[in-house]
Amino acid sequence: MLFLEYIESKKNEHLEELKEFLRIPSVSTKSENKADIERAAKWVAEKLRAAGMENVEIVPTGGHPMVFGEWLKAPDKPTVLLYGHYDVQPAEPLELWTSPAFEPAVRNGNLFGRGTADDKGQVHIHMKAIEALMKSEGKLPVNIKVMIEGEEETGSTNLWNFVEKFRDRLKADALIVSDTSMLAPGVPSVTYGLRGLNYYQIEITGGAQDMHSGVFGGAVPNPLTILCELFAKLHDKNGRVAIPGFYDKVAKVSKAERKALNGLPWKLKDFKKTVGAAGLCGEKGFTVVEQIWIRPTMELNGIWGGYIGEGAKTVIPAKAYAKFSTRLVPDQAPEKIAKLVEKHIRKLLPKTVSCKFEVLSMGKPWVAPYTHPFFEAAHSALEKGFGKRAVFIREGGSIPFVTQMYDTFKVPCILLGFGLPDENAHAPDEHILLENYFGGIKAVAQFYKELASV
Amino acid sequence: MLFLEYIESKKNEHLEELKEFLRIPSVSTKSENKADIERAAKWVAEKLRAAGMENVEIVPTGGHPMVFGEWLKAPDKPTVLLYGHYDVQPAEPLELWTSPAFEPAVRNGNLFGRGTADDKGQVHIHMKAIEALMKSEGKLPVNIKVMIEGEEETGSTNLWNFVEKFRDRLKADALIVSDTSMLAPGVPSVTYGLRGLNYYQIEITGGAQDMHSGVFGGAVPNPLTILCELFAKLHDKNGRVAIPGFYDKVAKVSKAERKALNGLPWKLKDFKKTVGAAGLCGEKGFTVVEQIWIRPTMELNGIWGGYIGEGAKTVIPAKAYAKFSTRLVPDQAPEKIAKLVEKHIRKLLPKTVSCKFEVLSMGKPWVAPYTHPFFEAAHSALEKGFGKRAVFIREGGSIPFVTQMYDTFKVPCILLGFGLPDENAHAPDEHILLENYFGGIKAVAQFYKELASV
Numbered sequence: 001m002l003f004l005e006y007i008e009s010k011k012n013e014h015l016e017e018l019k020e021f022l023r024i025p026s027v028s029t030k031s032e033n034k035a036d037i038e039r040a041a042k043w044v045a046e047k048l049r050a051a052g053m054e055n056v057e058i059v060p061t062g063g064h065p066m067v068f069g070e071w072l073k074a075p076d077k078p079t080v081l082l083y084g085h086y087d088v089q090p091a092e093p094l095e096l097w098t099s100p101a102f103e104p105a106v107r108n109g110n111l112f113g114r115g116t117a118d119d120k121g122q123v124h125i126h127m128k129a130i131e132a133l134m135k136s137e138g139k140l141p142v143n144i145k146v147m148i149e150g151e152e153e154t155g156s157t158n159l160w161n162f163v164e165k166f167r168d169r170l171k172a173d174a175l176i177v178s179d180t181s182m183l184a185p186g187v188p189s190v191t192y193g194l195r196g197l198n199y200y201q202i203e204i205t206g207g208a209q210d211m212h213s214g215v216f217g218g219a220v221p222n223p224l225t226i227l228c229e230l231f232a233k234l235h236d237k238n239g240r241v242a243i244p245g246f247y248d249k250v251a252k253v254s255k256a257e258r259k260a261l262n263g264l265p266w267k268l269k270d271f272k273k274t275v276g277a278a279g280l281c282g283e284k285g286f287t288v289v290e291q292i293w294i295r296p297t298m299e300l301n302g303i304w305g306g307y308i309g310e311g312a313k314t315v316i317p318a319k320a321y322a323k324f325s326t327r328l329v330p331d332q333a334p335e336k337i338a339k340l341v342e343k344h345i346r347k348l349l350p351k352t353v354s355c356k357f358e359v360l361s362m363g364k365p366w367v368a369p370y371t372h373p374f375f376e377a378a379h380s381a382l383e384k385g386f387g388k389r390a391v392f393i394r395e396g397g398s399i400p401f402v403t404q405m406y407d408t409f410k411v412p413c414i415l416l417g418f419g420l421p422d423e424n425a426h427a428p429d430e431h432i433l434l435e436n437y438f439g440g441i442k443a444v445a446q447f448y449k450e451l452a453s454v
Numbered sequence: 455m456l457f458l459e460y461i462e463s464k465k466n467e468h469l470e471e472l473k474e475f476l477r478i479p480s481v482s483t484k485s486e487n488k489a490d491i492e493r494a495a496k497w498v499a500e501k502l503r504a505a506g507m508e509n510v511e512i513v514p515t516g517g518h519p520m521v522f523g524e525w526l527k528a529p530d531k532p533t534v535l536l537y538g539h540y541d542v543q544p545a546e547p548l549e550l551w552t553s554p555a556f557e558p559a560v561r562n563g564n565l566f567g568r569g570t571a572d573d574k575g576q577v578h579i580h581m582k583a584i585e586a587l588m589k590s591e592g593k594l595p596v597n598i599k600v601m602i603e604g605e606e607e608t609g610s611t612n613l614w615n616f617v618e619k620f621r622d623r624l625k626a627d628a629l630i631v632s633d634t635s636m637l638a639p640g641v642p643s644v645t646y647g648l649r650g651l652n653y654y655q656i657e658i659t660g661g662a663q664d665m666h667s668g669v670f671g672g673a674v675p676n677p678l679t680i681l682c683e684l685f686a687k688l689h690d691k692n693g694r695v696a697i698p699g700f701y702d703k704v705a706k707v708s709k710a711e712r713k714a715l716n717g718l719p720w721k722l723k724d725f726k727k728t729v730g731a732a733g734l735c736g737e738k739g740f741t742v743v744e745q746i747w748i749r750p751t752m753e754l755n756g757i758w759g760g761y762i763g764e765g766a767k768t769v770i771p772a773k774a775y776a777k778f779s780t781r782l783v784p785d786q787a788p789e790k791i792a793k794l795v796e797k798h799i800r801k802l803l804p805k806t807v808s809c810k811f812e813v814l815s816m817g818k819p820w821v822a823p824y825t826h827p828f829f830e831a832a833h834s835a836l837e838k839g840f841g842k843r844a845v846f847i848r849e850g851g852s853i854p855f856v857t858q859m860y861d862t863f864k865v866p867c868i869l870l871g872f873g874l875p876d877e878n879a880h881a882p883d884e885h886i887l888l889e890n891y892f893g894g895i896k897a898v899a900q901f902y903k904e905l906a907s908v
Contacts, residue, residue, distance in 0.1 A: 029765030089767055096663065154765050181669070195668060199766045208730020209550065210881035214649060214851030215635070217753045217781055218745040219736040220729050224754035225689065231679060232686030275674050276662020279806035282673040291672040299671045300678035301769050302760035307777060311483030311608050312653045312814050313544055314779055314852075315755050315880050323761060325768055327671055352733035360766050397668030398768075426769050427664035 002136035003445050007128070011438055015111070017047070018124045018437070019104040021086075022113040028064055028087035028154045037150050040086045041065045044123070044148050051127050052134035053146060059166075061158035064150030068166070071130075072143045077452050078374075079143035081172035083401060084123035084179060085152035088115040089426045096428035109434050110423075116432040117419035122178035123148055125418055125437060129444035141452035145172055149401075152179070155199060155361025156401055163408070173412075174374045174451075175405050178440070180417030181425075183393050185433060187265055188382035188443065190375060191415035193293065193394030194402060196328030196365035198338050199301075202345065203356040204230075204320045210306075213314040221352035223320035224305050231322065233348055234298055238284040241298045241326070243344045246337065251330045253294050261289055264391055274422035292396040297327045298341075323360075327396060334362035363400025364407075372412040377450040382416065385443025416444065456590035457899050461582070465892055469565070471501070472578045472891070475540075476558040476567040482518055482541035482608045491604050494540045495519045498577070498602050505581050506588035507600060513620075515612035518604030522620070525584075526597045531906050532828075533597035535626035537855060538577035538633060539606035542569040543880045550882035563888050564877075570886040571873035576632035577602055579872055579891060583898035595906035599626055603855075606633070609653060609815025610855055617862070627866075628828045628905075629859045632894070634871030635879075637847050639887060641719055642836035642897065644829060645869035647747065647848030648856060650782035650819035652792050653755075656799065657810040658684075658774045664760075667768040675806035677774035678759050685776065687802055688752055692738040695752045695780070697798045700791065705784045707748050715743050718845055728876035746850040751781045752795075777814075781850060788816035817854025818861075826866040831904040836870065839897025870898065 007014075026040035027033040041058050044067045049056045053069035064087060072079070091101030091114045099105040104113035115121065126146075133140050147170070151157055163170060182189045206221040236242045266289055272280065282291040291297075305320030307313035326337055338359045349355055370392050382390035395417070402413050418440035424430040461468075480494035481487040495512050498521045503510045507523035518541060526533070545555030545568045553559040558567035569575065580600070587594050601624070605611055617624060636643045660675040690696045720743055726734065736745040745751075759774030761767035780791055792813045803809050824846050836844035849871070856867050872894035878884040 029763065029767065031764065089769075090761070090763060092761070092763065093664075153767075197668065197768065199768070206731045209878060209883070210547075211729065212851065212880040213751075213753045213755060213779060214651065214781060215849070215875050215879065216729065216746060217779075217850060218749055218751035219725075219734050219742045221731050221733065221735050222753055224757050225685060228682040228685035228754070228757070231682035235679065271673075275665065275670065277660045277675050277806055278808060279675065279804075280673050281675050281804065281806050288673045292670060295672055297667075297672035299667045299676055299770055300682070300760065301667060301767060302762045302771075303678050303682070303774070304758045304762040306754065306756035307544070307546070308756045308758040308775070309483065309544060309546065310485065312777065312779075313483065313607075313755060313880065314651065314653070315543075316753055317756075320757070321762070323766065325667060325671075325766075327668060350733075350735070352731055352735050354732060395669070396671060397666065421669050424663060425669065426666040426767065429663070 003132045004442055006132045006136040007441050007445065014128050014441065018121060021120050021124060022104040022115050023102055025102045026087050026150065027090050028151050029090060037064045037087060041067050041150055044086050047127055048146060051131035053130065059162060061162055063158045066150070066162050067148040068146065070145045071140050074140060074143045077142045078173040078454065079145065080174045080176050080451065081145045081147065081170055082126055082176045083147055084126065085119045085149045086123060087150045087153050088120065089118070089153050093428060098429055106434070110431040111434055111437065112429055112431040114430055116430050117423040118425035118430065119152065119179045121432040121437055122418050125178060125440040126444055128441045129448065132441065132445050133448060141449050145170060157361065159401055160404060171409070175411060175413040177399060177402060177413065177415045178418055179399055180395050180397065180415050181419040181421045182417055182436065183264055183266055183391055184270065185420060186388050188386045188388055188390040189393045189417060190370065190378050190382065190390065191395050191417055192370040192392055193367035194365060195396050195398050196332065196334055196403065197325055197361070197363045197398035197400065198328065198334050199325045199360040200341065201323050201358045201360055202321065205318060205354045206352065207316070207318050209318050211316045213316045216316055220316060221350070222316050223353055224317065226350060226353050227303065227305065227320040227322055230345065230348055231300060239282050241296065243340050245340045246296065249331045249333065250296060258290065261293065261394065262287055264393060293394040294329055296329050296332060298324060300324045327398065328365045330365050330367050332365060334364055338362060363398050364403040366403040366406055367394070368406065368413060373454045374412045374414055374451065377454055378414050378416060378447055381447035381450050382443050385446045386439045457586045458896055460586045460590040461895050461899065468582050468895065472575060473558040475574050475578060476569050477556055479556045480541050480604065481544050482605050483544055491518045491541060495521050495604055498540050501581055502600060505585035507584065513616065515616055517612045520604070520616050521602040522600065524599045525594050528594060528597045531596045532627040532908065533599065534628045534630050534905065535599045535601065535624055536580055536630045537601055538580065539573050539603045540577060541604045541607050542574065543572065543607050547882060552883055564885040565888055565891065566883055566885040568884055570884055571877040572879035572884065573606065573633045575886040575891055576872050579632060579894040580898055582895045583902065586895065586899050587902060595903050599624060611815065613855055614858060625863070629865060629867040631853060631856060631867065631869045632872060633853055634849050634851065634869050635873040635875050636871055636890065637718055637720055637845055638724065639874060640842050642840045642842055642844040643847045643871060644824065644832050644836065644844065645849050645871055646824040646846055647821035648819060649850050649852050650786065650788055650857065651779055651815070651817045651852035651854065652782065652788050653779045653814040654795065655777050655812045655814055656775065659772055659808045660806065661770070661772050663772050665770045667770045670770055674770060675804070676770050677807055678771065680804060680807050681757065681759065681774040681776055684799065684802055685754060693736050695750065697794050699794045700750065703785045703787065704750060712744065715747065715848065716741055718847060747848040748783055750783050750786060752778065754778045781852065782819045784819050784821050786819060788818055792816060817852050818857040820857040820860055821848070822860065822867060827908045828866045828868055828905065831908055832868045832870060832901055835901035835904050836897050839900045840893045
């Protein structure tokens, strides 16, 4: 196949171009990176045009812009809508990176840098697959629409407005997303389930100002202690989330599915090694695979308050803060869960403090039957692209957009992940296995070819 | 009295000179302020010389330097050793200051700025009292030794080495310290008891690196949650510190003393107003005055971990941190308490995490009978200097040095405080009531006069 030869011959150029993309610190959560976000959007638009996509535009939103493009010259062939994101997580803590987060570097067959796995590397796989087909065949085997957003890491705040506005232009027979992981090295995977995500922030206020812990300590509410006492009450001794009603709508997963998931070539030993903790802990009565894929959670993502600098300061602060999130599974409703969480937290807090409760984002869980022929095509393309047996998996992460698209357009959503679970997405030393990056380009090009004959 | 007229005539000059002192950001806990610390030490030495003190020197220590000076030309008169500190607490959070922390400003009869009350303002009171006596009488009524240190806010790490080295030169009949507060405006006070202070820091480590809360959440130890669960267990429901043995050595305070302390002109209403919280909380079975003066405590002073920036980051961090302290009362031994705290914390933590436990500083509590004639002289001088009834009080804060000096030299330690409890020592908008600053200069000069006739 010409396109496979083309991909093989361009490996160095592809890698260098990806590095260029990775050097742009497009951190969506920080206002100081606004110019970088815009630079990244322009970069994506240019490269899409160069790959042969048409009508490429940078669409302003209420927040960071969306990059859209299309190629619609394959009449009677399916149309797919490709989704990805060009924004990345913050790189902090910077001191824990072996090489700087925004200076990509290859070590031991991996490319290191913020965004390598999540999601710039995977977006680039699609760009290069499209380019390979166009350059080697002069056209694409199917119709392709591309939307690459800049707010995925901040909860895709303006994405839905964009979809509503572009609704007709986005119509497709399938949604393709590459923003997830393969089960393990050498196990190409199609993901058919994701957890939902609600992200919260609270601010607890005790006194009217910071106070000297000697002069006042022992008689006044300490918001730090009260924050700790609050979060200590949000899990029970079996590792379950101790919020009344939290599990009420959790759909039972069939024995057959639990068996299939637990039978995947997933190794607890490898997971433990990746985590690197002295032990694991989680909800009793479920395997680790079940805990991270099919069970809801509540996790603290950040806490702060009082003096956190060098040395000692004997202060009782006025305020304490926490960022935390709940991962949701079918059929938990994000709005309902947010209300339960706020209600219970307000109930638990003592009257000596006040509390500001914010929901920063909400997103539904998603799970799909993988019986549609498009899923078969994806599975087959992965096996051909990688030369390995492919599997169907679920994931613990969240892409709220997938659920929304599924609910709105009622088309199959096919998640082809080329990352790996231990590639430190959201952590220092994020990386992607180059074998998966190059294999991904082949598999995706192959997938578009196979879709043409479905 | 000539010296009183001198003090009255120099008010403006005194205030301007104090402002100069306050403009030096001598934050001892931050390495970036090392040069400012040295500048502050020089400033103190110069002003002591100008006031008439002799043999003034800046003595290097393992950390920040000590300023020492003496005037020993009053044979047959008592010798007092004056202690204070020229270092200050960090000014953060900067955004909560009405006027900048290191740009002193007068508002409503108060002087605002970091160090106004704790302790530059009070050190300056003594400098100006000495100057007034020297300038108006050509000599001092008693022998005076002065030591002003630069590490009080970081636990006086090198103070004791200095004392050991200078032991003979420090010998005196009494130790005078002005680093505490008056009970209330218009109530000049002699403090006869302080709580001790142990300051700790812990670092809890779960995974080998930060992890994506979607990919790993639900199965791995979250050090933030574990930190919260730990601190939730360190107080019982009666507000008592839940560390076995913590109260074992707490000396019983006599009924008479409790009655005297509770009968002071101290107003719960004013305390509540200063705190500004929706309610108070503390150890059951004790009044607020008892909770803050005669009962030991454990307070969190800072917590941090995970993502604490703008927006959302779905991370389970590898590490969580806390700074916390125990205030101690007679006869709790700091070393013993530190061991009990560490032992219990290690016992409470689950095996899924590791913990680094550090004791940043330790200091004994102190309480003295106030029957010595020097205490009488102080009481009388305060009444004359302020024209108000003076009282004997205890304080919740800590000056470990006082205990050490008391234990070593076996001389009365007389604590003359000119701050007020609501003057935000250690907090934004720290200030000193100018009436107390000016009254303090008169009272201290008067005190040295009265000591001469004891």
